[in-house]
Amino acid sequence: MSVCRYEYDVVVVGAGHAGTEAALAAARMGAHVALLTTNLDTVAQMSCNPAIGGVAKGHIVREVDALGGAMGRAIDATGIQFRLLNRRKGPAMHSPRAQADKRAYQTEIKRIIESQENLDLRQETVLDLLTEGAGDHVRVTGVRAGGGSLYLAPAVILATGTFLQALMHTGETKTPGGRAGEGTTESLSQSLLRLGFQVLRFKTGTPARLNGRTIDYAQTQEQPGDDDPQPFSFLTGKLQVQQLPCWITYTNAQVHELIRANLHRAPMYSGQIRSSGPRYCPSIEDKVVRFADKPQHQLFLEPEGRDTREVYVNGLPTSLPRDVQDQMIHLIAGCQRAHIMRYGYAIEYDYCPPDQLRPTLETKRVSGLFFAGQINGTTGYEEAAAQGLIAGANAALKLQGREALILGRDQAYIGVLIDDLVTCGVDEPYRMFTSRAEYRLLLRQDNADRRLTPWGRDTGLVDADRALRWEQKEAEIARVTQVLQAHRVEGVTLAKYLQRPEIAWADITARLPELAAVQREVVEQVVYDIKYAGYVMRQQEQVARQKRLADRRIPENFDYSAISHLRTEARQKLARIQPVNLAQASRISGVTPADLALLLAHLEGKLGQKSRDWNS
Ligand code: FAD
8 A cells, every 4th residue: 555645844733723823823934834633624623612812811812913823813703792801900901802603713714724825734633753863862754644644744743632542521421532522542642652751631621502592591691792892813903793692690509509419420529530620710510619608600601603502601611420410500590491402521631741842842852843732731722822823933943944933921921821831831731810920011912913023023923914014003103102292281291191090091182182083002002101101111120130041041951960069859850841041940940049049150150159149
């Protein structure tokens, strides 16, 4: 039998949220890319909730968009409800979220992929990784797919999500598969183990989906979208969308009683599942046990699309058996007669602890092999998309012999995400929160394009149209700021006047009507630049202090055993993580300031001299 051989620059395995952005990013940068996925009808499928964005996740989508990614444009084109969360808090906390039309979103992402030059999307199941070399010099050469087809490439990105040795649990029933109705990938885990990677297990869960025709919405509370829906993408002008409402209901004492009586049938409590799950997104059984004094938990009934009556019960992930799920749903206000269309389930899957990666998302063990998405122990479509984009860009940059794209913690939530993963690893599924970012005021969702589009332009991730729009917006921000500095009121410039907490943009346009026509996105930047200038400057000073550490680079494959007085714990951790600079080294848990002082002294060739306090 003849074996088919295909040659590419980059092969991406898995067309989920990570794989699609990875393939698009590499292709936009000129690499010839194959995107291989088990089923073309599940490209960019939302395994769980039909929504994009949310607190901190919305920031990530804006950043992915600012770097030319597809997620923001796709949700703008297919969303059915848009809300800006945390509106009452300061701008650093504002986070866009949209309810997706799940099918339409997938179709839109698939359309974007199919239209992308240099990118071939193919239905293939990848069975094995091809490598050459040994010891510290192993490099990837491609993958072997079903039927023996070989896809040869110097860079491979694994973005296989929850599909590695995946097992679904609904009560006592166990079914192999990475998502309801789909299969699992067994052999890739074996390839990874053979190559010496550490492979561990995590779990997550999903709730039941109901037939909306059988829900009595009169017993629930309507939650409409925003009156002035705001887009995710910096390319989308005004959103013209007919929005659908979501509905709020609650669990109650009877539901909790039922769950308690059936805990022994919930795989997590019966000992059937032992791996860790996401703490912030617990199953309903978990919530009832952990928050035993809470009389009710809020649930959102979310439509899965415009052309379907299927409704997602947000807040009720469960692994309880079907009969208990039926009873539980029928005890909830509005759902007494509801029909379950798909039952909830928990899923266990393999992931690779991400401290095995460089900040480029290339593995330390196998040159040219990158991991992105849930395989790295994260959860969430947005976290996956961000990693995909960075892995795809770095695969292309590596092949082009160019400098890697590594975003700092002060530049992007994406930088925070990847630094957390590769520096600290994970002990539970990782999701992004605003609290993980120390420079929140700099990393606002509204300024993602100002922070990142110039990088996108320089790397080739962003096309000329997007770069031009960014330049025009910057020019307009500068013009309006100048107008505010040139006009005076009550003895001060309008810019100074606007700094006063009680003064809003409307007060400015009342005095200078020519500014009334300025676009909302420009006004927002001008106002924040002026009102928050002091806070922003303080954060920038902190960044500058931290940068001194970041500038002290540590050579690749640095030999920590050569630092004789370094504590064993620090030596082992530094050798495993291989930080790229002192700033990253300082964030490794268990590495103390004294260890860093020794490292610094060694790097400067001053060992033996009195260690200097590099923090000062
Ligand atoms: P996926 O979206 O899983 O995509 C992986 C892709 O790889 C799939 O298309 C698959 O077909 C393909 N693939 C796998 N193996 C191969 C192979 N060998 N060859 C070719 N193609 C392959 N996230 C949350 O934020 N909150 C939640 O509450 C939540 N609940 C979840 C519940 C369940 C039951 C599941 C399954 C996931 C849940 N998630 C949740 C996680 C969310 O779905 C993922 O974080 C996100 O989809 C990860 O994106 P990804 O691209 O890494 O992987």
